[in-house]
Amino acid sequence: MGVALRGVTRRYPGLTALDEVDLEIEDGTAVALTGPSGAGKSTVLHLVGGMDQPDSGTIEIDGEKLTARQLDAHRRRIGFVFQRFHLLPALTVLDNVLAPVLPRRVGFDRRARATELLDAVGLTGRADALPSELSGGQQQRVAVARALINRPGLLLADEPTGNLDSVIGREIIDLLLSLRERYGMTMLVATHDSEVAASCDRIVRLQDGRIIADERITPADDVLDRLGGLRP
Numbered sequence: 584m585g586v587a588l589r590g591v592t593r594r595y596p597g598l599t600a601l602d603e604v605d606l607e608i609e610d611g612t613a614v615a616l617t618g619p620s621g622a623g624k625s626t627v628l629h630l631v632g633g634m635d636q637p638d639s640g641t642i643e644i645d646g647e648k649l650t651a652r653q654l655d656a657h658r659r660r661i662g663f664v665f666q667r668f669h670l671l672p673a674l675t676v677l678d679n680v681l682a683p684v685l686p687r688r689v690g691f692d693r694r695a696r697a698t699e700l701l702d703a704v705g706l707t708g709r710a711d712a713l714p715s716e717l718s719g720g721q722q723q724r725v726a727v728a729r730a731l732i733n734r735p736g737l738l739l740a741d742e743p744t745g746n747l748d749s750v751i752g753r754e755i756i757d758l759l760l761s762l763r764e765r766y767g768m769t770m771l772v773a774t775h776d777s778e779v780a781a782s783c784d785r786i787v788r789l790q791d792g793r794i795i796a797d798e799r800i801t802p803a804d805d806v807l808d809r810l811g812g813l814r815p
């Protein structure tokens with residue numbers, strides 16, 4: 584899924600969280616959003632995820648303007664991973680993964696997909712466990728599986744390693760990057776961690792609601808080649 588922000592401004596009383604931000608993300612690219620606390624990283628993720636709307640400017644998805652009445656449908660095309668996992672403590676691992684699709688009619692076998700995703704995140708055999716029986720890294724793996732239940736074209740992650748030690752955080756970012764390849768997703772990761780950022784295809788640095796640096800690590804052609812392999 585390709586994403587573009589065009590002249591996006593988001594204001595709060597007395598403060599401009601994003602100031603006319605222009606950012607284009609090609610389909611299949613993994614982009615790290617870095618910058619100090621308060622720079623506007625989460626605001627970008629919420630806007631791109633359809634959980635918030637700009638005061639001015641537009642968000643485009645695959646070249647189409649995202650309008651207010653498309654937001655519900657748009658949110659279902661997106662996976663979101665948070666710093667604090669946000670699992671439901673009374674539900675099993677399997678039911679946490681299923682939670683986003685339980686209230687809805689869907690065109691696929693929910694349990695089969697949830698089980699496949701638990702395998703993909705390395706939690707085979709843990710479907711009946713409760714979150715409290717898992718380590719932090721394992722809980723984040725459940726959250727990653729849950730984020731993928733709708734086969735999103737775009738994965739948004741807000742400080743996904745922020746509550747984990749560096750070794751486990753590394754495992755989670757490697758998992759996200761490999762799932763991105765496997766399922767052909769675009770990925771946008773807000774992170775304070777320079778090692779996490781360096782493992783992405785591109786690093787966009789925000790400060791005071793503006794982009795102050797934009798560094799490409801993987802050439803755009805290589806990203807296209809990778810997608811070509813995935814989408815014959």
Ligand SMILES: Nc1ncnc2c1ncn2[C@@H]1O[C@H](COP(=O)(O)OP(=O)(O)O)[C@@H](O)[C@H]1O
Pocket residue numbers: 595596598599600618619620621622623624625626627773
């Ligand atoms: N709901 C809100 N109400 C008021 N100010 C907010 C709100 N959300 C974010 N902000 C402010 O917007 C700025 C950017 O916040 P945020 O996007 O969360 O930054 P980051 O994720 O980079 O730490 C900060 O100054 C923050 O305090």
Ligand SMILES: [Mg+2]
Pocket residue numbers: 624625626741773
């Ligand atoms: Mg934030």
